[in-house]
Amino acid sequence: MKPNEHGTASETDTMAQDAVTIVGYTDQFSIQPGQELNFMIDTASSVYTASVVRLCGGMPDPDNSSYLPTETIPADCAGEYPGRRQTTAAGSYAELPLPEEWLQGGEFSVQMWVCPTIPEYCRAQTVWSARSADGASGADLTLEEDGHVTFSLTGGCGQSVNVRSDAPLEGNAWYFVAVQYSVRSGAATLYVSYRDGWKPNDDTQVCTAAAKLDYTNVVISRVLLAADSDPDALARTSRHYNGKIGNPRFFREYFNEEQLHDLSVGADKGTDGLLLVADYDFGVDISSSRLVDLSAGGYHGTLRQGGTRAVTSHNWNGEQVDYRLAPEQYAAVHFHDDDIEDAGWETDITWRLPEDLASGVYALKLEAEGNIDYIPFFVRPVQGTVTAPVLFLAPTNTYLAYGNERLFKLAKDYLPDDYVLPAQDVYLDEHPELGNSIYDLHNDGSGVQYSSRLRPILNLRPHYRNWRAVRHFSADLYITGWLEQRGQSHDVATDDDLHNEGIDLLRPYKVLITGSHPEYWTRPMMKALEQYLADGGRLMYLGGNGFYWVTSLDPDRPHLLEVRRGNSGSRSSDSPPGELFHSTTGEPGGIWRHYGYVPQRLVGVGVTALGGGTACGYRRLEDSFHPSAQFIFDGIGDDEIIGDFGYAAGGAAGDEIDRYDLKFGTPRHTLWLATSTGFDNNYQFLHDDQLHTAPGQGGCDNPLVRADMTYFDIHGGGAVFSVGSINWAGSLAWNDYDNNVSRISDNVLKRLLAEQDSPAVPSAEGV
Known part of the structure; x- marks a missing residue:
């Protein structure tokens, strides 16, 4: 390899691969000369070194990945850095910025559609939570490990009450769920109505517990869907939920059973008057991470760490499969506890590329405790130029x-x-x-x-x-x-x-x-x-x-x-x-x-077969x-x-x-x-081209493989x-x-x- 104007002649990196001791990522795949590139690094090592290399080819011996042809590029970001740990919080959730005082009247109702995908799980999953700044007060709806749901409330003086469903929820089934509290009636209610498929009866659960809780001075700082605030650090989340949630609504009102039934079947939206706090329609702005509140308050929420949109909600009837033609039937979000959109790490290294850096494949080379890792990036010519x-x-x-x-x-x-x-x-x-x-x-x-x-x-x-x-x-x-x-x-x-x-x-x-x-x-x-x-x-x-x-x-x-x-x-x-x-x-x-x-x-x-293990x-x-x-x-x-x-x-x-x-x-x-020639039956004919399966479609017998x-x-x-x-x-x-x-x-x-x-x-x- 010939040297270029930016670096030394090609060299071969030597790497130990006993363990990964340092990892990272960059904020861009493609970068132009003169632009800045940020790198986020995580390592348990107290110190590490960084340098920039041009990747001059692939591994000369893939069975021994200790050697890689590279070319060192002079870079002002090269040097020694103190190591630190960075954390990643996976799991999608929604953040709803409701007014801080919305519980203080001592009467509220939260209603939503819920479709759990793994109701019986290795841990509890939070469907909805509202927490004060210190985490001491609030309320939540939790899917327990055994599939039952529990409505929990904690007042400003530390009083608490739990209301648990009589029967567990089924997986991949839709339920209308309402949780309510009234200081005047002294009752906390959990209303769960199965609305998905045929049942021999109404299959509605109404569970009530007596409670006298003081919310007079409770200030709610965080309202979440599909997660709870981490008790050890309220800025973080925990107990993420798996499943769909549709169109939550929040009221300063306590409804009777007949009203809740009407709300569940859409006979009465119940959004007139001043008692409505927020009315979220997840069928609006589906392409974005914005959750639109239709109420006068406009408390628009935000999806965090992904969450799948354009998914069917409880009222999907199959007549439309394009969500743009029936957005009201796609008013749901599918949350997962392993979703991730952004690891959210802080920047450790920033490098402004030289104006004359040649186009090519590069990497930030990291060394810690004798191990090496690379964060690749691609340098293209300045837009509008060709070299x-x-x-x-x-x-x-x-x-x-x-x-x-x-x-x-x-x-x-x-x-x-x-x-x-x-x-x-x-x-x-x-x-x-x-x-x-x-x-x-x-x-x-x-x-x-x-x-x-x-x-x-x-x-x-x-x-x-x-x-x-x-x-x-x-x-x-x-x-x-x-x-x-x-x-x-x-x-x-x-x-x-x-x-x-x-x-x-x-x-x-x-x-x-x-x-x-x-x-x-x-x-x-x-x-x-x-x-x-x-x-x-x-x-x-x-x-x-x-x-x-x-x-x-x-x-x-x-x-x-x-x-x-x-x-x-x-x-x-x-x-x-x-x-x-x-x-x-x-x-x-x-x-x-x-x-x-x-x-x-x-x-x-065009593709005809997929295989592996052998080649010819x-x-x-x-x-x-x-x-x-x-x-x-x-x-x-x-x-x-x-x-x-x-x-x-x-x-x-x-x-x-x-x-x-x-x-x-x-x-x-x-x-x-x-x-x-010579493919074996590890190579199977692509089923895209088949109307039905039959013998003789593998690599040994099929001339199309x-x-x-x-x-x-x-x-x-x-x-x-x-x-x-x-x-x-x-x-x-x-x-x-x-x-x-x-x-x-x-x-x-x-x-x-x-x-x-x-x-x-x-x-x-x-x-």
Whole structure:
């Protein structure tokens, strides 16, 4: 590696990986020269050192992640820092800023719709709480460990009373719940009415306890839904609830049973007069974290740490599945005790990037107690400028989607007895508060639909290898390492940049290169790529299972990615009935092919099978000998197996693979250059393409289970080269980039950078 003007020649970091002793994150994935980047660090060590490095490639030996090619960058933030602990409070909840004196009249009613998802749990869950500043006074509604609900009150003089339901709540069932107190009648009441499905009777519980509590001087400083204020630190929360809550209302009034029944069936909204304190409608402003109060007081609340919106409420009738057409039927929030939107750590290091810092992949390198960690970030050129003819697009949406993936827990049966979890996964297993990937499930069994970059992401590390192979970010460094090793000038940008800038980002570049798994694309990204190719752009799709899931980035919270799986595609969870549309943008979720963006039509190939454990190489097909393809295979033998080696499962074709298929829109003039052979039944045919299951659909028996290499030209000078496999990157770096996978990649890039056009001639009829 040649030195550049910012640092030393390439060096190799040596790392101990016995344990993770320091972690952190940054507030941006993409950053421009001259801008500031903030880093948040947590360590039990008393002191640590920080430096900035350019990541010059992937791990030369993934079986020994102690070595990583880097280049030190002079930075004024480099040096020694005192260590400190930072805490993460996971669990979504709502903060409702009711007036401080609202309990002081000694008569109140709180009403809401409640649908618990795990009513019997390992601990109590708070549905609603109101606390004084010192925590000594207030009230709460709690779902106990056995599924019963308890209404608890504590007055200003320390008197207290509890009212407990006679029967437990059922899971995934809706209840109208009201809690009331009247100092005049001396009664505290818990009203629970089952309103979900058929019952042989009304199934309403009315539980009352005598109580004389003094709220005259009680000042309520905090009202929460789905959590309680932590008794040890009221600014924190505890006892988070799992389930839905709909449209809470607060009154300075005590209702009789007939009135409560009318309120539960909507016969009387009960919001007239001056006794209404707040009336929240969760069907308003669904795309935001704002909870709208319809009362004259306008005590609008705020969702904290996520919480899923655009979910069905108690009155959903199935006639509309787009929440925008019936928002009153989506007036609920689904809370989870493991939600996280922002770890909320304080900044430890701020670095203003030099104005002349070259575009590339960088990291803040942290060292504590002999261990090293990296916090990656991507330096793009200043917006509106270009410094190279090639753009590598880092698939940061994919990194987020898989961020802190915990599937290693489910993979234990498939792993060898001597397999040792990476230190990052061990740490992740010990720290559930760092949140999940969208491949995981919440504690209540519902699918995770949001992922945030404002938290440590342990598998977004250059020295990380998961239980399957070198994958995602660590694999993509083999692609940027190839460009670095070849001395090919290139810029780096991220999915965020393409989403925000569209075709303006891509238009100046002669060649666009993808990462190994560009799976999660937003609509603005898809439209930009389509326009780029139509305008004569040239693409090297060096991955597999790309352009697959409909993905949204929250316009107001750009750190937050949303994916709703729908009910098709190779998915880790289903979207519940009526909950397909993204809360942040209103887009329908699912896979892009259902909305016209079929990968074969765009790039020649589309996903066909998912597997793992083994990989193989490619064999040349007839089209590879066509004169139009001769440049691709310059230096490659006629019978040479391409990529029967590599750092990812030992082959260039593997993991998730794509196929050429004219029926799905592969352009008819596409050259079908090579295909893989030798997949076993670990590779199963994608069920997207099946109408029913049947024998013979695995890799050994199904001719559609294959990775295909293709190339086609586009009128106006554009061209697309696709390799149809995630594992291509893992073979690219094999033998210090001296191999036939690298040779083919070199040949294609050289031609695409050339000024002249070379239209391909169709020579195969395809599948």
